[in-house]
Amino acid sequence: MTTLIFGHQSPDTDAITCAITFAEYQRQAGNTDVEAVALGEPNAETKFALDYFKQSVPRVIKTAANETDSVMLVDHNEAQQSVPDRDQVTVQYVVDHHRVANFETDAPVNICMETLGSCNSVIFHMYKEAGFKISPQIAGLMASGLISDTLLLKSPTTTDEDRRIFAELQELAGIDLNEYGLKMLKAGTNLSARSDQDLIDGDAKSFDMNGTNVRIDQINTVDLNEIYDRQSAIQDAMKAEADKEGYDLFLVIATDILNSNSVGFVIGDRSKVEEAFGKKFDDQDRIALPGVVSRKKQVVPPLTAAYKG
Amino acid sequence: MTTLIFGHQSPDTDAITCAITFAEYQRQAGNTDVEAVALGEPNAETKFALDYFKQSVPRVIKTAANETDSVMLVDHNEAQQSVPDRDQVTVQYVVDHHRVANFETDAPVNICMETLGSCNSVIFHMYKEAGFKISPQIAGLMASGLISDTLLLKSPTTTDEDRRIFAELQELAGIDLNEYGLKMLKAGTNLSARSDQDLIDGDAKSFDMNGTNVRIDQINTVDLNEIYDRQSAIQDAMKAEADKEGYDLFLVIATDILNSNSVGFVIGDRSKVEEAFGKKFDDQDRIALPGVVSRKKQVVPPLTAAYKG
Numbered sequence: 142m143t144t145l146i147f148g149h150q151s152p153d154t155d156a157i158t159c160a161i162t163f164a165e166y167q168r169q170a171g172n173t174d175v176e177a178v179a180l181g182e183p184n185a186e187t188k189f190a191l192d193y194f195k196q197s198v199p200r201v202i203k204t205a206a207n208e209t210d211s212v213m214l215v216d217h218n219e220a221q222q223s224v225p226d227r228d229q230v231t232v233q234y235v236v237d238h239h240r241v242a243n244f245e246t247d248a249p250v251n252i253c254m255e256t257l258g259s260c261n262s263v264i265f266h267m268y269k270e271a272g273f274k275i276s277p278q279i280a281g282l283m284a285s286g287l288i289s290d291t292l293l294l295k296s297p298t299t300t301d302e303d304r305r306i307f308a309e310l311q312e313l314a315g316i317d318l319n320e321y322g323l324k325m326l327k328a329g330t331n332l333s334a335r336s337d338q339d340l341i342d343g344d345a346k347s348f349d350m351n352g353t354n355v356r357i358d359q360i361n362t363v364d365l366n367e368i369y370d371r372q373s374a375i376q377d378a379m380k381a382e383a384d385k386e387g388y389d390l391f392l393v394i395a396t397d398i399l400n401s402n403s404v405g406f407v408i409g410d411r412s413k414v415e416e417a418f419g420k421k422f423d424d425q426d427r428i429a430l431p432g433v434v435s436r437k438k439q440v441v442p443p444l445t446a447a448y449k450g
Numbered sequence: 451m452t453t454l455i456f457g458h459q460s461p462d463t464d465a466i467t468c469a470i471t472f473a474e475y476q477r478q479a480g481n482t483d484v485e486a487v488a489l490g491e492p493n494a495e496t497k498f499a500l501d502y503f504k505q506s507v508p509r510v511i512k513t514a515a516n517e518t519d520s521v522m523l524v525d526h527n528e529a530q531q532s533v534p535d536r537d538q539v540t541v542q543y544v545v546d547h548h549r550v551a552n553f554e555t556d557a558p559v560n561i562c563m564e565t566l567g568s569c570n571s572v573i574f575h576m577y578k579e580a581g582f583k584i585s586p587q588i589a590g591l592m593a594s595g596l597i598s599d600t601l602l603l604k605s606p607t608t609t610d611e612d613r614r615i616f617a618e619l620q621e622l623a624g625i626d627l628n629e630y631g632l633k634m635l636k637a638g639t640n641l642s643a644r645s646d647q648d649l650i651d652g653d654a655k656s657f658d659m660n661g662t663n664v665r666i667d668q669i670n671t672v673d674l675n676e677i678y679d680r681q682s683a684i685q686d687a688m689k690a691e692a693d694k695e696g697y698d699l700f701l702v703i704a705t706d707i708l709n710s711n712s713v714g715f716v717i718g719d720r721s722k723v724e725e726a727f728g729k730k731f732d733d734q735d736r737i738a739l740p741g742v743v744s745r746k747k748q749v750v751p752p753l754t755a756a757y758k759g
Contacts, residue, residue, distance in 0.1 A: 241561070242554045247754045249547055249746065252563040270579040437558065445556050 142209050143174050144233060145202065147224065148260075149217035150180045151345045154187040154325075155286035159215035159260045160199060162283050163236055166264060167213070169273040175213070178202045180224060184343055186329025186361075190285035193321070194278050205230050216260035218244040221347045236263055239437060243349060258296065258303040261286035265306050280313035281321075288322040289329075292361075292398050296435045326398055332360070332367050337378040340371075341393055348441060350448035353413075356388040357444075359436050360395045365404060368395040372406065376426070379408045390414070392444075396434050403430040416450070417443040451518050452483050453542060454511065456533065457569075458526035459489045460654045463496040463634075464595035468524035468569045469508060471592050472545055475573060476522070478582040484522070487511045489533060493652055495638025495670075499594035502630070503587050514539050525569035527553040530656045545572055548746060552658060567605065567612040570595035574615050589622035590630075597631035598638075601670075601707050605744045635707055641669070641676050646687040649680075650702055657750060659757035665697040666753075668745050669704045674713060677704040681715065685735070688717045699723070701753075705743050712739040725759070726752035 146164045148156025160177035167175045179199040183191060191198055205212050206229035213234040217223060220243040224230075234251045235244070238260050255263045261283040268275050275283070287307060291299040294307060311318045332340065345358035362368055368375070375393065383391040390409035397403070405428040407414050414428060415421055417440075422428045433439045455473045457465025469486035476484045488508040492500060500507055514521050515538035522543040526532060529552040533539075543560045544553070547569050564572045570592040577584050584592070596616060600608040603616060620627045641649065654667035671677055677684070684702065692700040699718035706712070714737040716723050723737060724730055726749075731737045742748045 238558055240555045240557055241550075241559060244553075245551045246549045247751050248549055249565045250550060250563060251565055252550070252561050254559060254561040256558045256560055442556050 142211060143176050144172070144211040144213060145176055145178050145205055145209050146213040146215060147178045147180055147199075147202070148215050149222040149346065151342055152179050152181050152183065152187070153344050154184075154190055154289035154329075155259050155261055156216040157183050157187050157199060158190065158282040158286040159236070159264060161196060162261060162264050162279050162286075163213065163215050163234075165279055166267060166271070166273060169268075170271065176200070184329060185331060185334070186289060186325055187285075189325050189328035190282065190289075193325070194281040194285070196278065196282060215264075218242075218254075219348070220244065221349065236260060236267070238263055240441065256300070257306075258294075258299045259287040259290040261290075262303050262306050265310070275313050277314050280310045281316070284310040284314055284318050284322075285325060288318065288325060292396075292401070292434055293319065293322045293326060295398075295401055296438070298435045298438045326361070327363065330362050330398065332362055332371075337371065337374045338382075340375060341378050341382060341391075346436070347388075348445075350445050353389045353448055354387060355444065355448075356383070356386070356391045357436055357440060358391075358393045360393065361398050362395060363397070363399050365395060365397050365402075368404070372426070376406055376408065379406065383408045392440075394430065394433070394436065394440060398434070401432060401434050403433040404428065405430055413444065413447045417447040451520060452485050453481070453520040453522060454487050454514055454518050455484055455522040455524060456487045456489055456508075456511070457524050458531040458655065460651055461488050461490050461492065461496070462653050463493075463499055463598035463638075464568050464570055465525040466492050466496050466508060467499065467591040467595040468545070468573060470505060471570060471573050471588055471595075472522065472524050472543075474588055475576060475580075475582060478577075479580065485509070493638060494640060494643070495598060495634055496594075498634050498637035499591065499598075502634070503590040503594070505587065505591060524573075527551075527563075528657070529553065530658065545569060545576070547572055549750065565609070566615075567603075567608045568596040568599040570599075571612050571615050574619070584622050586623050589619045590625070593619040593623055593627050593631075594634060597627065597634060601705075601710070601743055602628065602631040602635060604707075604710055605747070607744045607747045635670070636672065639671050639707065641671055641680075646680065646683045647691075649684060650687050650691060650700075655745070656697075657754075659754050662698045662757055663696060664753065664757075665692070665695070665700045666745055666749060667700075667702045669702065670707045671704060672706070672708050674704060674706050674711075677713070681735070685715055685717065688715065692717045701749075703739065703742070703745065703749060707743070710741060710743050712742040713737065714739055722753065722756045726756040 146160045164175045164177035177199050204226045205224045206226045210230050212230050215236050218237050237254045341358050348355045379391045393406045394403045455469045473484045473486040486508050513535045514533045515535045521539050524545050527546050546563045650667050657664045688700050702715045703712045
């Protein structure tokens, strides 16, 4: 039975490309009966990357147990970010670079997690340790995930090791990754072509914070005014989504990727968000988050702490 | 501040030696401010191993937060098997070969888990991948953990890779590991010198199974009659311990390491144990478990499934 390999729901470029690069890792390890799939359609940025490196779009699955009993998770571990019937299949492998939560197994499991800027950085290490070949295409896909997650090495999640890996991937891919990366990031910020619903779903993840159902979405842009012009409609869509899905808190972070600043909107109790960031919402229902670009490093930890406190 | 490295409570030989071998790994990685400690005194088998390889006994700690804010876990991940104040310190690293449960972090963390017979097998791989030196002493300590966890490669948890690692450790240690291993295992089975309380505590671990507080202890012996002669006193001690600590189920597995069979006694509801193994307790309050030698592979998974069902 084919083992399915996939990243998180509302997949970003790292989630989609990791499934592809880790499936190739498994094949080189002799495990040929694997398929890279996805829990959602690729976004515009990811489509640009897949097109550029001539990689077909992975098949989208809604559930896993109907076709396999064996899965491997990349770029996530939390149950609510994964396939909804995960408890009906066996997790064989997890490769990730996030916090660990809502992840349990009945039996031992293979896990490789490192505190690096992208999950593809972890997979890159695994290739090197195993002595596996990294083709120009695989190097380009790895680099796309790394560029996306670190906003071209600008995010505070970027480590020196990510910079070293970036340089090595540039050699292996044989292209100018800085030039390519800026094109790829800009391809993901054409907000006028996206609906309000798509904006609030596009890069959204759910978190259980001390029993509270928290949803956090991130929208990348090169001009925050594009977001401000649509703020009212975005907040209406957030409200409808929170009511429908039962989110206690829905936080949307709009990030200016050129200037490395963010602004937040919220549906639900604002007090924990204000506590987390030590500041108040303004009279336009916005909370300014200067220097914040990483949900993982700059949003989830302080918010988790606020809910614990 | 010194980072403390330790294995699980009621430490066995793999838990204690992994703390030592992973501390040396960290030192070779340039992280010199680390100390291998333990959450309990070494048992007779472990003392034999430490003596043999001229390794001092690690300091025993009861809590961590009073002396550090940084820890690394080896050979365990579940909160109830770890230091009681783990939520007050930051877990920097986990190296393990068990199921994952009751483990959460607020931030990303380094984790290396493989489905191998001992945690030292995982650490051995990490040394090889990093190109670190394995001294004869470290090789001997790694082998001691592997021999203990796999009952000299006889347990069904033993993989082909463990056998390959065993052969390589034999070269590195420069001794006959089969001869050494049998001596080490026998050193741990001198039951006459141990109190009933020590027998039920010696290799005990707690598990949360669907909200039920389950305690499972394993006693290795070369003669099950030694256990049968003390069964009544052992069960009295189990009853007192279960009442005191609030265990819903306390299962003790006595394992004949020469013939690879076990027998179980229980305090609490027997029905889940009978369901797990598909057989009944006999009129001497024993459940025969032929071929069962591994708590991790042959006891925890069926019992977890029984509590879920």
